[in-house]
Amino acid sequence: MGSNNNTLVKLKNVGYHQNDKWLVKGVSLEVEKGKIVTLIGPNGSGKSTTAKIALGIYKKIEGEVEKYTNKVGYVPQKVSIDWTLPLRVNDFMVLTENLKDDAINEALSLTGVVHLKNKNLGNLSGGEFQRVLLARAISKKPELLVLDEPVQGVDFTGEIALYALIKKISDELNCGILLISHDLHTVMSATDHVVCLNGHVCCSGSPIDVAKNMEYKALFGEQASQILSVYEHRHDHVHSSEGDIKKN
Amino acid sequence: MFDDFFIRALIAGIGVALVTGPLGCFVVWRRLSYFGDTLSHSALLGVTIAYSFELNIAVSVFLVSSIIALFLIQLQKKTNLPGDALLGLLAHSSLAVGLVVIGFLAFIRFDIMGLLFGDILAVTVNDLIIIWLGGALILLVLKLIWKPLFASTVNYELAEAEGLNPDRAKAIFTILMAAIIAISIKMVGLLLITGMLIIPAAMARNISDNPQKMVLFSVIGGLLSVIIGLFSSLEFNTASGPSIITASLVLFILSLLKIKQSIQLKN
Numbered sequence: 001m002g003s004n005n006n007t008l009v010k011l012k013n014v015g016y017h018q019n020d021k022w023l024v025k026g027v028s029l030e031v032e033k034g035k036i037v038t039l040i041g042p043n044g045s046g047k048s049t050t051a052k053i054a055l056g057i058y059k060k061i062e063g064e065v066e067k068y069t070n071k072v073g074y075v076p077q078k079v080s081i082d083w084t085l086p087l088r089v090n091d092f093m094v095l096t097e098n099l100k101d102d103a104i105n106e107a108l109s110l111t112g113v114v115h116l117k118n119k120n121l122g123n124l125s126g127g128e129f130q131r132v133l134l135a136r137a138i139s140k141k142p143e144l145l146v147l148d149e150p151v152q153g154v155d156f157t158g159e160i161a162l163y164a165l166i167k168k169i170s171d172e173l174n175c176g177i178l179l180i181s182h183d184l185h186t187v188m189s190a191t192d193h194v195v196c197l198n199g200h201v202c203c204s205g206s207p208i209d210v211a212k213n214m215e216y217k218a219l220f221g222e223q224a225s226q227i228l229s230v231y232e233h234r235h236d237h238v239h240s241s242e243g244d245i246k247k248n
Numbered sequence: 249m250f251d252d253f254f255i256r257a258l259i260a261g262i263g264v265a266l267v268t269g270p271l272g273c274f275v276v277w278r279r280l281s282y283f284g285d286t287l288s289h290s291a292l293l294g295v296t297i298a299y300s301f302e303l304n305i306a307v308s309v310f311l312v313s314s315i316i317a318l319f320l321i322q323l324q325k326k327t328n329l330p331g332d333a334l335l336g337l338l339a340h341s342s343l344a345v346g347l348v349v350i351g352f353l354a355f356i357r358f359d360i361m362g363l364l365f366g367d368i369l370a371v372t373v374n375d376l377i378i379i380w381l382g383g384a385l386i387l388l389v390l391k392l393i394w395k396p397l398f399a400s401t402v403n404y405e406l407a408e409a410e411g412l413n414p415d416r417a418k419a420i421f422t423i424l425m426a427a428i429i430a431i432s433i434k435m436v437g438l439l440l441i442t443g444m445l446i447i448p449a450a451m452a453r454n455i456s457d458n459p460q461k462m463v464l465f466s467v468i469g470g471l472l473s474v475i476i477g478l479f480s481s482l483e484f485n486t487a488s489g490p491s492i493i494t495a496s497l498v499l500f501i502l503s504l505l506k507i508k509q510s511i512q513l514k515n
Contacts, residue, residue: 087459
């Protein structure tokens with residue numbers, strides 16, 4: 001993995017520990033312009049932690065992070081808005097950058113929630129809120145987009161549409177995307193590189209084209225099979241329930 | 249015009265309310281009311297130091313409160329005590345030390361009630377200058393750090409990830425808190441400054457659906473509280489601080505009617 005002009009962020013053997021427990025260790029990965037990197041792994045495997053290391057939210061880390069852009073859009077896994085803070089979708093859209101009304105409308109239309117513009121954030125459903133989060137992240141036309149489970153709580157058709165949108169954004173803006181998937185086995189077809197985490201990098205590779213697989217086409221439907229792919233894990237070790245790692 | 253003590257108090261109060269309005273919103277949003285209490289209690293120490301060394305009260309309070317605030321941030325990093333215990337520790341110990349020092353300053357005529365609850369008779373033309381210049385400076389700095397401060401109030405990680413440097417904004421905001429306490433101590437008194445920060449903001453929350461509105465209503469609420477409070481202070485010969493805070497409480501109670509209304513609308 002030699003870095004070149006297209007590299008946006010590069011993690012070199014990074015790790016992070018909290019209260020004497022390693023959340024992730026020895027993770028290396030690179031996000032380039034126009035490329036989509038998907039992180040998968042079970043709960044607590046350090047996906048969000050890895051994203052936060054890449055974003056510079058966690059600073060006391062082991063290893064090195066090289067970041068070549070400041071134009072970052074981030075969809076966190078969880079955002080809770082306190083009642084004490086009255087906040088409409090419109091106010092949330094301009095949180096980190098001043099945008100013209102047109103840009104706000106455009107981004108909200110892309111994720112299909114422009115009708116919610118003047119609604120209070122606290123009154124949105126989970127799926128609607130995810131769409132607003134995604135709209136906010138793309139509205140500033142970032143070079144690096146970090147999406148932590150961007151389609152959680154979105155219905156299946158919506159999920160397919162949002163993945164299609166993410167692909168479109170990646171093509172149009174030519175931005176690099178670090179995507180965390182909530183699913184262990186299906187990833188976006190457009191993914192260039194999949195990294196499977198479980199405290200460390202378990203395996204990595206590229207996804208298999210689902211569209212070619214009749215079984216999956218039957219399962220997900222014609223449109224979905226063009227958007228989603230399966231990722232076949234090739235692990236050379238197993239994690240026991242005690243947390244030991246055994247080589248196969 | 250400035251010869252009249254009441255006019256001076258009114259102008260001072262208006263200046264204070266213009267600044268506590270927006271700052272108070274952040275105090276409510278960031279859950280800093282106990283932090284405000286700690287800083288204002290430590291202000292007593294600042295006042296006694298000012299008397300001992302014949303310094304300007306506002307300057308001395310500002311310095312002492314800033315030092316206590318920075319000390320608190322260090323303590324939070326270095327100890328495992330919960331935040332509220334640390335706040336209580338600093339609030340009461342600095343209040344106690346302040347009162348002990350007053351004991352030693354028996355030779356100076358000291359209006360302790362005025363310090364604790366505000367004294368409109370004490371506002372001088374010099375104080376007016378400090379309040380309006382200091383207040384303008386506070387608002388200017390707040391405007392400059394608004395974006396990162398507000399973004400990190402909504403979500404710290406988002407602000408950090410998208411390059412807004414929320415830690416710096418937080419540190420500057422802490423200094424602004426010390427500054428507002430320094431300039432409003434004579435008006436409201438050190439026991440009631442936090443009330444001046446949070447009650448108009450809480451009232452504003454009840455009648456606002458977006459942050460700009462909340463700031464605006466918080467300022468208006470603060471102004472009304474000052475004007476109503478000062479006139480009743482003059483009329484009934486009560487201390488200025490409690491009168492202002494009582495007025496703001498009445499406004500808060502009125503704003504609850506609006507909440508009740510909107511809940512009924514929803515049902």
